[in-house]
Amino acid sequence: MLSPLQQLLPTSDTCYLVELRGRCCIVDELRRPGNGSTVLLKVAGILEWGVTMFHPNRILTEDGLLLEDDLLEDVTVVGLVTHEVSALNVSDSSPV
Numbered sequence: 001m002l003s004p005l006q007q008l009l010p011t012s013d014t015c016y017l018v019e020l021r022g023r024c025c026i027v028d029e030l031r032r033p034g035n036g037s038t039v040l041l042k043v044a045g046i047l048e049w050g051v052t053m054f055h056p057n058r059i060l061t062e063d064g065l066l067l068e069d070d071l072l073e074d075v076t077v078v079g080l081v082t083h084e085v086s087a088l089n090v091s092d093s094s095p096v
Contacts, residue, residue, distance in 0.1 A: 017085070020047055021062065024086075029079035038081040043067070044074045052077075 014030040018040055027040045033052045041050045041059065049062040058068035059075060067075055 025081045026083040027079035028082050031080040033080045040078040042076040
């Protein structure tokens with residue numbers, strides 16, 4: 001599921017190409033997210049896309065679930081989405 005991006009492009013060792021739930025994104029595990037950043041999450045061991053919100057701290061998942069307070073205890077931010085990769089040919093199902 002997590003593929004080192006260095007196999008495709010010259011990048012740092014902390015960037016990965018992640019395909020999850022029909023979305024293909026470049027994720028950097030060392031960059032810190034800001035308010036409104038799209039992130040890759042691990043929620044109770046399951047990978048999920050989410051958007052960070054601060055003041056108060058909460059995360060909105062792609063499924064529309066709002067994680068805050070006690071629900072954030074089982075959430076780990078895997079990395080910051082820096083780019084989303086889209087297919088050039090719509091009839092082709094490949095992400096690049």
